[in-house]
Amino acid sequence: MAVDLATTVKSDGARRRARAVRLSMADRVAIGLMLGIPALVVGALVWFPTIASIVLSFTNWDGIGGVGTAKWVGTQNYREIATIYPPFWPAVEHNAIWLAFLTFVATPFGLLLAYLLDKNMRGSRVYQSIFFLPVVLSLAIIGFIWQLIYSPTQGLINNLTGNASSGHVIDWLGNPKLNLWAILVAVGWRHAGYIMVLYLAGLKSIDPSLREAAAIDGAGEWHAFRTVVFPALRPINIVIVVVTVIEALRAFDIVYIVNRGRNGLELLSVLVTDNIIGEASRIGYGSAIAVILIMISIVPIVVFVWNSFQEADA
Amino acid sequence: MTATAVSTAARARTKRARRRTGGRLLMYVFLTGTALLWLAPIGWALFTSFRPYSDTAQHGYVSIPHKLSLVNYRNAWTQGQIPLHFWNSLLITIPAIALILLFAASVAFVVSRFSFWFNVPLLIFFMAANLLPQQVIITPLYEMYLRVHLPTWVSSSGLLYDSFLGLILINVAFQTGFCAFVLSNYMKTIPKSLSEAARVDGASVTRQFFGIILPLCRPALAALATLEFTWIYNDFLWAVVLMSSGDKRPITSSLTNLQGVYFTDNNLISAAAILVALPTIIVYVLLQRQFISGLTLGANKG
Numbered sequence: 001m002a003v004d005l006a007t008t009v010k011s012d013g014a015r016r017r018a019r020a021v022r023l024s025m026a027d028r029v030a031i032g033l034m035l036g037i038p039a040l041v042v043g044a045l046v047w048f049p050t051i052a053s054i055v056l057s058f059t060n061w062d063g064i065g066g067v068g069t070a071k072w073v074g075t076q077n078y079r080e081i082a083t084i085y086p087p088f089w090p091a092v093e094h095n096a097i098w099l100a101f102l103t104f105v106a107t108p109f110g111l112l113l114a115y116l117l118d119k120n121m122r123g124s125r126v127y128q129s130i131f132f133l134p135v136v137l138s139l140a141i142i143g144f145i146w147q148l149i150y151s152p153t154q155g156l157i158n159n160l161t162g163n164a165s166s167g168h169v170i171d172w173l174g175n176p177k178l179n180l181w182a183i184l185v186a187v188g189w190r191h192a193g194y195i196m197v198l199y200l201a202g203l204k205s206i207d208p209s210l211r212e213a214a215a216i217d218g219a220g221e222w223h224a225f226r227t228v229v230f231p232a233l234r235p236i237n238i239v240i241v242v243v244t245v246i247e248a249l250r251a252f253d254i255v256y257i258v259n260r261g262r263n264g265l266e267l268l269s270v271l272v273t274d275n276i277i278g279e280a281s282r283i284g285y286g287s288a289i290a291v292i293l294i295m296i297s298i299v300p301i302v303v304f305v306w307n308s309f310q311e312a313d314a
Numbered sequence: 315m316t317a318t319a320v321s322t323a324a325r326a327r328t329k330r331a332r333r334r335t336g337g338r339l340l341m342y343v344f345l346t347g348t349a350l351l352w353l354a355p356i357g358w359a360l361f362t363s364f365r366p367y368s369d370t371a372q373h374g375y376v377s378i379p380h381k382l383s384l385v386n387y388r389n390a391w392t393q394g395q396i397p398l399h400f401w402n403s404l405l406i407t408i409p410a411i412a413l414i415l416l417f418a419a420s421v422a423f424v425v426s427r428f429s430f431w432f433n434v435p436l437l438i439f440f441m442a443a444n445l446l447p448q449q450v451i452i453t454p455l456y457e458m459y460l461r462v463h464l465p466t467w468v469s470s471s472g473l474l475y476d477s478f479l480g481l482i483l484i485n486v487a488f489q490t491g492f493c494a495f496v497l498s499n500y501m502k503t504i505p506k507s508l509s510e511a512a513r514v515d516g517a518s519v520t521r522q523f524f525g526i527i528l529p530l531c532r533p534a535l536a537a538l539a540t541l542e543f544t545w546i547y548n549d550f551l552w553a554v555v556l557m558s559s560g561d562k563r564p565i566t567s568s569l570t571n572l573q574g575v576y577f578t579d580n581n582l583i584s585a586a587a588i589l590v591a592l593p594t595i596i597v598y599v600l601l602q603r604q605f606i607s608g609l610t611l612g613a614n615k616g
Binding site for chain 1: 338341344345349353355356358359362370375376418424434436438439440441443446448449450452453454455456458483484486487488490491494495518519520523544547549550551554555566567569570580583584586587591594595602605606609
């Protein structure tokens with residue numbers, strides 16, 4: 001048995017080869033399985049839970065008993081996390097600071113590194129390898145490594161400044177006013193290398209004649225960068241924005257390692273996890289926060305998808 | 315550039331060139347300084363890890379070592395049960411990578427070789443799944459895993475929760491999208507005439523896939539395998555939430571055990587951190603090109 005999938009025979013006589021794709025039964029089964037099995041796995045383990053998160057956020061289900069025992073409570077979970085759930089607003093603030101730091105400090109630094117390394121420097125590859133090295137480490141390991149630097153009496157910084165011996169130790173990770181920034185330095189250490197690699201690829205794909213034209217016009221370094229190079233990086237900029245936002249929302253491992261995400265290190269991701277495996281087990285709260293994460297992340301996801309398929313279709 | 319330049323222009327050029335070498339020097343100073351700062355955290359961890367606890371306790375952490383040894387590594391290796399957790403990581407990572415690449419390549423193959431109406435929505439379905447923050451799905455996923463029963467020869471817990479299969483599956487579900495996206499862009503660069511010729515010869519879809527397209531994707535597959543190895547090996551959240559038995563946890567998440575027990579022994583912790591980081595560093599050093607091309611393949615639409 002054969003099926004015509006796309007018989008595009010032009011009637012106007014343009015001798016385009018008819019793209020009649022005849023698929024046998026076996027081929028159709030093969031295609032069905034090739035798409036069906038992956039779709040089933042992703043649908044069941046990613047999209048179904050996503051929808052379940054949204055639904056559960058409007059119920060009071062406690063996770064014990066069957067889902068049938070859940071009662072619809074409307075927006076109660078949302079109202080409660082915004083009013084009587086103390087860690088919520090600090091977590092929002094910390095996530096916002098996290099995103100701002102990555103966007104305005106770590107990402108520009110990564111761009112600066114890429115820009116310099118793109119200038120055919122001698123040893124460029126060695127520098128590149130060094131800056132990229134932290135990216136292959138997990139944020140959990142990075143948490144451990146930086147604890148050795150920040151530790152009050154045994155850490156590198158307090159010992160170098162002499163604070164450790166004088167007794168005026170700075171508790172970098174214990175002080176709730178400082179610890180977020182200390183963690184962000186460690187996170188930026190990893191993020192900048194990642195951004196550098198992405199930008200390096202982008203810079204390499206810029207038409208060299210563009211820059212030559214700017215140089216002939218006598219444009220200074222900064223001017224040429226602002227008016228020629230950066231605009232030409234637009235496609236990669238979109239990827240960078242998406243990566244940065246998603247990374248800021250996903251942040252979890254490092255604060256969990258340092259202090260389980262408390263005392264100045266609350267993050268939305270930690271609150272979700274706390275409501276499953278922590279002591280405060282409120283499925284509704286966790287799901288409501290998850291929905292907030294969906295609402296925020298949907299923006300970069302749509303931008304990214306839109307951007308990549310607009311070109312793909314053309 | 316013309317060799318016959320007017321003298322003024324030549325002078326202007328040498329002036330610019332001199333300024334440029336000055337700038338160059340500054341750039342080297344900046345880059346070298348940054349590179350040293352960049353290596354410092356890892357270097358410090360290495361330094362600490364080779365010093366016995368007694369040495370640092372006596373002389374302080376910032377001091378000239380009086381004794382260097384591998385004792386911290388030996389202790390981390392045995393007390394942290396590093397070999398067991400390495401093995402667990404392999405049990406999860408290797409099957410997951412194989413499944414991810416198979417699934418992603420299948421999807422990419424269909425999407426890039428046939429023009430079905432649902433190609434774009436399907437690719438979005440896979441790709442967007444990879445972009446969601448994991449916490450969006452973790453609560454229902456945890457409850458689902460607790461409710462899926464498995465025979466005990468598959469999972470000693472009798473559930474999908476706390477099983478290797480469970481961790482493999484969630485990694486596959488989460489990562490397939492990224493790889494499908496990268497591979498579909500890659501496969502689009504393979505001429506259609508290749509598979510058309512095969513089709514004329516009567517090759518089935520599976521023959522075209524395994525016999526023609528897949529071998530041509532070897533560079534992309536290698537790049538993705540390198541990248542996925544690092545990501546899955548480095549996973550922390552899935553294992554912490556979906557696995558309760560300490561002795562089944564993969565290596566990255568098992569580090570928390572060491573932290574609880576040996577709270578103050580930073581030397582031991584640093585040795586353990588280095589040991590755990592070592593496989594990804596080795597893979598990176600050996601396969602740097604694959605690693606970076608995998609990342610940029612995803613970012614620069616093929």
